[in-house]
Amino acid sequence: MPRMTMIEAIRDAHMVAMERDDDVVVFGEDVGYFGGVFRCTQGLQERFGRERCFDSPISECGIVGTAIGMAAYGLRPCVEIQFADYVYPAYDQIVSEAARIRHRSAGDFTCPLTIRMPTGGGIFGGQTHSQSPEALFTHVSGLKVVVPSNPIDAKGLLIASIEDDNPVIFLEPKRLYNGPFDGHHDKPIIPWSKHPLGDVQAGHFTEPLGKAVVRREGSAVTVLAYGTMVYVAEAAAEESGIDAEVIDLRTLLPVDLDAITKSVRKTGRCVVVHEATLTSGFGAELSALVQEHCFYHLEAPVRRVTGWDTPYPHAQEWTYFPGPARIGAALAEVMEG
Missing domain, CATH: 3.40.50.920 (Rossmann fold)
Known part of the structure; x- marks a missing residue:
């Protein structure tokens, strides 16, 4: 199995999902040409074109609101909120629309939407780039909330989230993006090549949501x-x-x-x-x-x-x-x- 960082595994999950299903679209702030602030979407626009991977205005409410409409129409959007700290303007869209659309429509509409967000501290990002808001979403019926801890789970869980017919909040710990955090120190110091969790299965696979x-x-x-x-x-x-x-x-x-x-x-x-x-x-x-x-x-x-x-x-x-x-x-x- 190839060895990957979590960033590479997330990028690979996008590639696999977009190749398998033309309805999967990816967008958000700087995710297209630039490849995302953490490079999780690097190469997607070049490979799949600007209609399937594109940049959005700086408007979290607009990103999520547009994605909900796309999902109700039949697409499978996977959008990036640049930092979890930025999601609050979109919270009403997530709670009032995405989480409720299946029940409000008696099942006539679903919302197969994945919202990816880097979460947590440890990169010296300050108060507005380091928050952990998972509890705000676990309180909302109709959502699923996922937090991977290693590359292989990040890939398998992200593919499963994109393929799920329900809205998924996908939280990515920033301290784990570029290497494993061994817990004893204040920064990731063990290269993935020496850590078994860096082995990531190639191609399509999923990890089940709801399983510890x-x-x-x-x-x-x-x-x-x-x-x-x-x-x-x-x-x-x-x-x-x-x-x-x-x-x-x-x-x-x-x-x-x-x-x-x-x-x-x-x-x-x-x-x-x-x-x-x-x-x-x-x-x-x-x-x-x-x-x-x-x-x-x-x-x-x-x-x-x-x-x-x-x-x-x-x-x-x-x-x-x-x-x-x-x-x-x-x-x-x-x-x-």
Whole structure:
């Protein structure tokens, strides 16, 4: 299998989807001639022409609104919001139109729309290029929300999202774009050539939406994570010496409740990790699900390790992120329960 970065895998997913289906169109700010600010769409316009890959005005509301109309008409648009922080002007279109069109039309119309967004911090982008807004979308019935943690999942999940008849929010952790984040350090330092997750299957394949994966097996405590935090959780388990089982959720909506409950009922303990702020973050939903479905198996309260309840602190972002020390302390705390 060829080795790819996440950027290359996402680009390859676009290529495969567009070759298989002429109804797949790609557009957004600078995604055509320039190939996207992170180069995830580089070469698509040259290969498929300006009618299928084109640049849009600087209007997130316009991008998403146009894509919804295309999807209702029968196309399969995959649009890029340049940074997740920019999506807020389009939020009404996503919530009021994309998420509801199937139900409002009693199934007469569907919305096979994929909205890609780079998410999270770690590239010194400041407050307006580093947010993690996944919880805003997991609250919306009718959407699917996906967060890959490695190249092969990024490709398989993106193809599955494009082929899905429902609107999908596809969040891409920027810290993982160009190399794996090993969790022990403040930047990606391991080249993909030395990391097995860099192997990406050629051609068409999909990863199922709504299915989590066990990244590290363990028996003492379950760690629920997604995106970059999967690697940080693995590092915390290694550094702490605690036999933690790390679950990569991959899809937040629908979330894989079976995988979560199977693991927590085995370990009897649970720590939830995410980069976004604590209050009303997706970790609150995960904690509630574990409490509701695994209460009689729990040996300690569910513990959350997250970002701070503050606007994104650019000058202190590596302290803001959950790191191995903070997660390790939470693992030790639940083990004392």
